[in-house]
Amino acid sequence: MMTRDDVRRTSPTSGNLLPSKALPAPLTLLAALMTLLALLALAAPAGAQFAPPEQPVAIDAEMRAAIVDSVTGVIDTVYVLEEPARRIVAGLRGNLADGAYDDLSDLVEFLQRLDADAQAINHDGHFGIRALAPVDPRYVEEGEDPAEAARRLRFQRAGNFGFRKVEMLPGGVGYLRFDSFETPDRDAFAAAAAAMNFLANSEALIIDLRRNGGGEPSMIRFVAGYFFDESVHLISWYERDNEKTVQSYSADHVPGPQLLDQPVYILTARRTASAAEEFTFDMRNLERATIVGDTTAGAGHTVHGAVFDFEGFRVMVRVPFGRAFNPENNEGWEGVGVIPHIAVPEAQALEAAHADALRTLIEAEEDEEYKVFLEWPLQEIDSRLHPLTISQEEMAAYEGQYGPRRIYIEEGALHYLREGRPPFRLEPMGDNLFRVGGLDYFRLTFERDETGAVIKIIGLYDNGRRDEHMRDAG
DSSP: OOOOOOEEEEOTTTOOEEOSSOOOSOOOHHHHHHHHHHHHOOSSSTTGGGOOOSSOOBOOHHHHHHHHHHHHHHHHHHOSOHHHHHHHHHHHHHHHHTTTTTTOOBHHHHHHHHHHHHHHHSOOTTOEEEEEOOOOHHHHHHOSOHHHHHHHHHHHHHTGGGEEEEEEETTTEEEEEEOOBOOOSHHHHHHHHHHHHHTTTOSEEEEEOTTOOOBOHHHHHHHHGGGOSSOOEEEEEEETTTTEEEEEEOOSOOSSOOOOSSOEEEEEOTTOOTHHHHHHHHHHHTTOOEEEESOOOOOOEEEEEEEEEETTEEEEEEEEEEEEEOTTTOOOOTTTOOOOSEEOOGGGHHHHHHHHHHHHHHHHOOOHHHHHHHHHHHHHHHHHHSOOOOOHHHHHTTOEEETTEEEEEETTEEEEEETTSOOEEEEEEETTEEEETTOSSEEEEEEEOTTSOEEEEEEEETTSOEEEEEOOOO
């Protein structure tokens, strides 16, 4: 997600936005807020720079007017939604002129009322007005404690910069659990490249963003570079206050092999937000991924935080200033989220994507032996997604001796025993098809005659081998 500097300190008398200090390169909403906290989390107690006033602050009519003027000035010039901005500005200024706030002499109560009135005019989860305690200028000048920066980096490394898990699932389907688009330093990019290179031999790829709340736009561009043979226009961002549109493109070079032909699936949940939503949105619109799971959070605006310094207190206003949109149709995901192609409960998203990937591969596969390799895990997944039960009467139809193999009922379930080997519980997977305990390479199926009687047991192996025995007479 592309943003610019997120926080400005301002003068309530001049109304000008003044950078409080140089901030890093453009950030996503989540990353920007984290950076904001890091820049102002200083030698004072944690969170002190964003704490509310310790004591009640009394304000008069002149102060209320100055606050409304400052707040509405930011909304009028920065808020990316121009029509709601005009209505909010008119509403708050009108309320002030009509005396609606005359009985509010407590700062916190007054700002809560302003926030509620603005939300009543146009509800926006990104918008907010709050009171802050005054900041000690010495802390602002000091900046972030190097020890704290090193500590944060240590935690990022411990989490492998958001790349939490990579593995090859049955059927040659790669899986990447990716929990954060982390700060784009050398180590973070190295972790990303290592994960993508591990998955290079996948027949298909599943990227799990169900726990990903966002992060850095440069990591979006880097990861996207693995899926396109040339740099492509991913998304555009419109920033109202400077009338600027920023275009974002995928990386034109990435370390190691690309994944250009593999089907890609992205798993989503309601908490998939910010940069994770942008990546999902980009890959969906470019028809490079199938989205599976729940609709995402719907956080498609970037946020500007303006902090006004008054004598004895500060006022902070959070205002959406940038809007993401598809350059082809001008549509974004703010408020609606990214809609999945395959809508399933979050908990079932991985199995649903894995099954769809295998079906896609099977449909395109011409080698019959390789189809068996792909069909084996698909049967397993389908049986998990659609579990079967059989009655005691149905179980009884399978009971009996089949040469060295025996099927019997114990504790309300079918069991399988072969001479000289331990017993296994059977679980139904389909018509006359059973899972054998925890064995992932072996299953049992049964053959019936024209009357429906079970006459044969057949052992199935994941390499295509079969062995069978007729049911003993009597």
